[in-house]
Amino acid sequence: MQDIRELTLEELEKIMMRIGLPDFHARQIYAWIYQKGVSGFSQMTDLPLVLRRKLSEEFFFNQAKVIRTASSCDGTEKLLLRLEDNYVIEVVIIPASRRITGCVSTQVGCKFACSFCASGIQGFKRNLSCAEIVDEVLRIKGYLKNANLTHIVFMGTGEPLDNYDNLFKAVRIINSPAGLHIGTRRITISTAGFVPGIRKMAKEGMQVELSISLHAATDTLRSKLMPINKRYPLAELISVCKDYIRQTRRQITFEYILIAGVNSTLQEADNLARMLSGLRLCKVNLIPANAVRELGVYPPDKIEILSFRQALLRQGIHVTLRKSRGQDIEAACGQLRLRDEEK
Numbered sequence: 001m002q003d004i005r006e007l008t009l010e011e012l013e014k015i016m017m018r019i020g021l022p023d024f025h026a027r028q029i030y031a032w033i034y035q036k037g038v039s040g041f042s043q044m045t046d047l048p049l050v051l052r053r054k055l056s057e058e059f060f061f062n063q064a065k066v067i068r069t070a071s072s073c074d075g076t077e078k079l080l081l082r083l084e085d086n087y088v089i090e091v092v093i094i095p096a097s098r099r100i101t102g103c104v105s106t107q108v109g110c111k112f113a114c115s116f117c118a119s120g121i122q123g124f125k126r127n128l129s130c131a132e133i134v135d136e137v138l139r140i141k142g143y144l145k146n147a148n149l150t151h152i153v154f155m156g157t158g159e160p161l162d163n164y165d166n167l168f169k170a171v172r173i174i175n176s177p178a179g180l181h182i183g184t185r186r187i188t189i190s191t192a193g194f195v196p197g198i199r200k201m202a203k204e205g206m207q208v209e210l211s212i213s214l215h216a217a218t219d220t221l222r223s224k225l226m227p228i229n230k231r232y233p234l235a236e237l238i239s240v241c242k243d244y245i246r247q248t249r250r251q252i253t254f255e256y257i258l259i260a261g262v263n264s265t266l267q268e269a270d271n272l273a274r275m276l277s278g279l280r281l282c283k284v285n286l287i288p289a290n291a292v293r294e295l296g297v298y299p300p301d302k303i304e305i306l307s308f309r310q311a312l313l314r315q316g317i318h319v320t321l322r323k324s325r326g327q328d329i330e331a332a333c334g335q336l337r338l339r340d341e342e343k
């Protein structure tokens with residue numbers, strides 16, 4: 001038995017042929033699951049009875065349960081999802097003027113223990129399967145009812161590129177016109193700098209967006225903030241970024257969380273500008289930190305944030321300044337789950 005959302009459309013078509021039925025039934029099944037949000041074979045009323053029976057013998061739906069929700073005054077919503085084995089993950093829904101973005105997790109816990117992130121505190125438990133990743137998106141769609149989910153960012157709990165095969169299979173289903181039909185350019189994979197994954201992604205031939213959490217421009221500071229830097233130091237990371245841009249001709253976004261008293265000085269801005277000066281297609285996204293009480297993480301004041309941005313602009317770096325979202329519901333990754341586990 002297998003969760004049916006483990007299957008790409010092509011795999012489902014092959015199964016139809018194997019059991020001697022026309023392959024167009026695969027598209028019908030896909031439409032029921034991904035467009036109509038159905039989670040039971042008996043509800044797929046335009047399928048022959050014999051096929052519905054066969055499907056329920058071979059496949060199942062493991063739907064996560066929404067066990068808690070939290071809404072921010074800025075419109076951001078968080079859903080806490082309980083998986084079949086009782087592990088809990090979270091997704092975040094971020095509405096903006098003309099888009100609704102779903103922030104999705106790829107692992108239960110995380111191996112990489114970044115110092116500013118609540119997800120690393122509990123350690124790594126396991127990878128999410130392709131079906132569980134796709135299910136997160138379906139839970140978001142179900143929660144949104146008639147509102148249109150337009151963008152996906154893999155920026156929730158876990159390192160997406162450390163769960164590469166399940167991630168990319170899920171991306172294919174999310175992108176499939178017969179599936180969730182979200183364009184690849186509206187899907188962002190955010191990595192802490194997992195170099196082998198970036199190398200592999202460069203050859204994937206998909207136009208998904210790549211975003212890299214940088215947060216420091218020297219090895220000493222970055223290794224302190226993000227232990228993954230000891231394994232893949234900045235020189236190696238920037239070199240693989242150069243290759244990625246050359247191979248894909250796609251821009252990389254570098255995320256830089258500004259943390260008071262840690263990485264927000266003008267010296268840090270200069271280091272960052274110098275390090276990125278050799279990359280043809282890149283931009284820096286500055287994000288004032290969400291306060292994480294457990295970790296002593298707080299955002300710098302407004303003047304410091306604007307000075308940092310100005311220093312990068314002066315040196316020709318393309319910069320955007322993102323607002324922190326969902327501060328009143330603790331929207332930095334892992335925080336809602338952490339609170340739930342504290343109870």
Ligand code: SF4
Binds near residue numbers: 114117118120157158
């Ligand atoms: S920021 Fe990402 S890679 Fe780092 S601990 Fe959190 S989830 Fe893991």
